[in-house]
Amino acid sequence: MEQSVIRFKKLVQKRKHFELGPVNLDIPRGYVTAIVGPNGSGKSSLLRLLLDISKPDSGQIEVLGERVGSGNDQLLKERIGYVPEQSNEIDDHMTADRKAEFIRKWYPQWDITLYRELLRRFDVETDLKLGKMSKGMRRKFDLAIAMAHQPQLLLLDEPSSGLDPIAWKTMIDVLHRYMERGERTILMASHIVDEVRRLADYIVFMVHGRMLGLYEKDTLLESWYVLYLDGGSQERHGVNWKSVPGFCSMEHTGGTTVKITTSEAREAEEWCAAQQVHIVGRQKLELDDILVLLTERERLRMQT
Structure with a gap:
């Protein structure tokens, strides 16, 4: 991980019907990191905590080397730009x-x-x-x-909300230019898959107030695949499909073909070669598909 511009340490915020955390996360300096998750997952709450607009029940937040909530933060906020989800009436x-x-x-x-x-x-x-x-x-x-004050850190909560396609493309270009100097950082909350794909270097998945991990975007997209396998090999060699690396789900699609979803595509293909399982097709998963799978995995984990 590169030098961190934001650090969350054991952060917890409790509300009557919602609990955020514990969050342990470092946001790398000089990159665009997107927080992705369903509505109500805690994305906006995390940004408000960063700005000391709301307070955590426990844990610490460091932004640009300063501890949030430790005193006069005027100098710190001079280095930050913030676009909230809702404009101030x-x-x-x-x-x-x-x-x-x-x-x-x-x-x-x-x-x-x-x-x-x-x-x-x-x-x-x-x-x-x-x-x-x-x-x-x-x-x-x-x-x-x-x-306009050329902040070192730009916090964007659903930045494209309400924008038409032309304005959206302009925004993407403006943000790319903002990042050209190399030392600036954007942390954004977004549910627009194409926006995340066009802007983000790193992705944080959040569900029900819980952090599901920080991923390098290109690595993530190269890791999650659907593999279509020759299921006849299972009968010939007693293959256990759940032992496929990164196994997420299995489905019989008709005939002898088995559909396997994996989060470790390269390792899964090496496993297939070692087991003499023929791969008859491959399909890369999109970000929204990955989020659905991670959300379901988290839901099942919470039930156990």
Whole structure:
């Protein structure tokens, strides 16, 4: 793992009908990490904890080398940009430029040229009051505000919510350019598979407040496969299909063909070669398919 920009240590937050954690996780510096999971899995809660908007019941959080909640965090927050899932209705009476004029006072690194460029690229109408903007335009404005002070760490909660396809492509390009310098970091919560595929270097899966692991995206996608195997080999050699490396599920698809889902594709193929099991087909799993399998695995684990 690269140098960490965020560290969660035994983090737990308890609510009446929900418990987050324990979370032990390091987010690498200089990469885009996406938190992926069903609604209500704890993605937004984790971001609010990072910003000290809400408090944990136990555990620690370190951001950019500073412990969250240890005192005056103004200098720390000057280095962070944040786009929440829901815009703040308190600002609805303000125009975009008036809100920006207020916000810039808190950020010594505010770049008015960058701010104007982002508004131009996103086609934001600055004379509109924020409450009169469409959801998509408000989203684009919030993103411009979060990036105008050139933060070291950018926290994005469902960043593409409300964006049309053209604005979405613009956002992807803007975020890619933001990351070009190499030392910046994005942590985003998203349920948009194509967004995660286009942006993320690492993926964190969350289900019911529990962390299912941090994965390097390309390695993950090369590991999860459906293999179609010649089931006749089981009868000839007494093969135990559940001993396939990374075994997740098995299904008979008709005739002698057996459909095996594995999270360790390379090792599974080597196993098939050693067992003289013929592979008749392969199919790579998509991120949403992987999430469904991990979610089901976690559900079964919680029942035992």
